[in-house]
Amino acid sequence: METFHKGMEQINPKDNMSHYFVNESENVIVNAFERKSAVHAGLMDRFAPVEKTQSVLQEVLQQDRKNKTAAYIHVPFCETHCLYCGFYNQPYRKEQSKIFTDTLIKEIKLWEKCRALYSKPINALYFGGGTPTALEVEDIKRIFNIIHEILPLANDCEITMEGRISNMTQDKVEAYLDGGVNRFSLGVQSFNTELRRSMGRRSDRDIIIERINMIKSYNNAAIVLDLIYGFPNQTMDIWVDDIKTAQSLELDGFDCYQLNVFPNTPLGKRIADGSISPALDVKTKTDFFLKSIELMEEALYKRLSVNHWQRTTRERNIYNQFARGYASCLSFGAGAGGNINGYNYMILRDYKGYSEAINHGVKPIMGISIPDKNYALYKEIAESIENGWLDLANLENKYNYPLLSMTEPVLNQWEKAGVITQKSGKIILTKAGQFWFVNLSQLLQEFIKLTIKFSEHSNKPEIAG
Numbered sequence: 001m002e003t004f005h006k007g008m009e010q011i012n013p014k015d016n017m018s019h020y021f022v023n024e025s026e027n028v029i030v031n032a033f034e035r036k037s038a039v040h041a042g043l044m045d046r047f048a049p050v051e052k053t054q055s056v057l058q059e060v061l062q063q064d065r066k067n068k069t070a071a072y073i074h075v076p077f078c079e080t081h082c083l084y085c086g087f088y089n090q091p092y093r094k095e096q097s098k099i100f101t102d103t104l105i106k107e108i109k110l111w112e113k114c115r116a117l118y119s120k121p122i123n124a125l126y127f128g129g130g131t132p133t134a135l136e137v138e139d140i141k142r143i144f145n146i147i148h149e150i151l152p153l154a155n156d157c158e159i160t161m162e163g164r165i166s167n168m169t170q171d172k173v174e175a176y177l178d179g180g181v182n183r184f185s186l187g188v189q190s191f192n193t194e195l196r197r198s199m200g201r202r203s204d205r206d207i208i209i210e211r212i213n214m215i216k217s218y219n220n221a222a223i224v225l226d227l228i229y230g231f232p233n234q235t236m237d238i239w240v241d242d243i244k245t246a247q248s249l250e251l252d253g254f255d256c257y258q259l260n261v262f263p264n265t266p267l268g269k270r271i272a273d274g275s276i277s278p279a280l281d282v283k284t285k286t287d288f289f290l291k292s293i294e295l296m297e298e299a300l301y302k303r304l305s306v307n308h309w310q311r312t313t314r315e316r317n318i319y320n321q322f323a324r325g326y327a328s329c330l331s332f333g334a335g336a337g338g339n340i341n342g343y344n345y346m347i348l349r350d351y352k353g354y355s356e357a358i359n360h361g362v363k364p365i366m367g368i369s370i371p372d373k374n375y376a377l378y379k380e381i382a383e384s385i386e387n388g389w390l391d392l393a394n395l396e397n398k399y400n401y402p403l404l405s406m407t408e409p410v411l412n413q414w415e416k417a418g419v420i421t422q423k424s425g426k427i428i429l430t431k432a433g434q435f436w437f438v439n440l441s442q443l444l445q446e447f448i449k450l451t452i453k454f455s456e457h458s459n460k461p462e463i464a465g
């Protein structure tokens with residue numbers, strides 16, 4: 001125990017760990033931090049030397065998967081570039097559907113004989129992008145054929161198709177359902193036609209509602225959608241109408257999340273050059289956040305995570321939970337990120353280079369990380385804080401570190417500032433803490449990692465000169 005206290009003292013002796021503290025303020029939800037620290041909380045990876053990338057990957061592929069698992073298929077095309085999006089990769093052309101599908105099938109087959117692929121069931125499969133629903137019906141069928149032939153999907157595997165409303169025609173929806181899709185995640189963002197158009201989205205409010213009702217009529221899959229707050233010129237009236245409209249559709253769940261403006265996106269650039277009004281400020285975003293909680297609680301939705309709400313038990317949100325937590329993710333497609341037993345890897349984003357490599361029988365990996373020995377602990381913290389709570393006492397037993405005493409000075413300050421409450425080794429995020437959960441998660445992971453590092457260092461015997 002003493003060594004962990006020594007580790008704590010070494011973290012930031014100059015300003016007494018204040019780097020890990022929250023700004024104390026009467027209005028803590030607005031002032032807890034200057035800004036959101038990242039989109040997702042997570043520690044920096046240590047990468048294997050570039051020349052060893054393929055050999056490390058091959059070793060990892062021969063291991064059984066040790067943890068729960070998702071698979072992710074990334075379709076790197078978009079029909080338009082939504083102004084706020086940093087994931088745009090390739091414009092979609094109809095002829096690309098067959099070419100991409102041929103390549104994807106080859107890519108999936110490359111791992112067919114690998115233990116990491118076949119050793120255990122896959123609990124969630126997610127089609128994302130880009131726009132997976134851009135692909136043509138014939139190709140959708142071919143992709144599902146290969147998936148069912150090669151990937152060991154669990155009997156209750158959640159299979160999500162991330163959909164763009166303009167693509168959701170009846171023939172495509174039927175092809176997805178025939179392929180086993182049991183969850184549609186629709187990127188609506190807002191029902192307000194004017195606001196949508198200003199952000200580069202095409203479909204209008206009536207089309208969105210019509211298409212959602214069409215998918216619902218099959219009664220064969222969960223339907224969830226994303227709503228975003230923080231757009232330039234978005235008013236509280238628009239936000240309330242978005243939430244109430246989504247509620248009136250009686251879907252299985254939906255997300256209410258905050259807009260992130262990245263400087264390299266068209267939106268970031270246009271805000272910077274003054275051609276678009278700035279996105280909403282922190283104070284206004286906190287008002288929108290609190291309003292969403294009020295309206296969702298009033299409508300008796302259950303909260304699965306800080307941003308995600310469930311109306312029916314058809315919605316399980318498995319993939320998203322796995323993506324934040326300690327899970328493997330077998331990924332396929334140009335630009336996809338994946339993970340096997342804590343080894344994170346990223347597939348080449350350059351579509352031409354990706355296709356050439358796959359056609360030569362090589363999965364083009366840009367880098368692969370070597371997991372920290374406490375990787376699972378940090379991922380569990382990330383997953384749990386995103387859910388709005390953290391059972392530190394349980395993690396202390398599970399990972400055999402004195403996490404409660406180690407984090408006491410930080411957590412006590414957070415409680416005093418009003419972003420958490422603590423009881424019996426559990427921490428619960430207040431609404432202010434929920435608004436800033438990414439920062440809290442990031443800080444806590446960093447603090448624990450540094451404390452362990454310094455304590456282990458101070459524990460080492462002096463080396464005689």
Ligand code: SF4
Pocket residue numbers: 077078079080081082085086087088129130131164
């Ligand atoms: S939001 Fe989706 S469809 Fe729009 S540019 Fe980004 S990835 Fe493409």
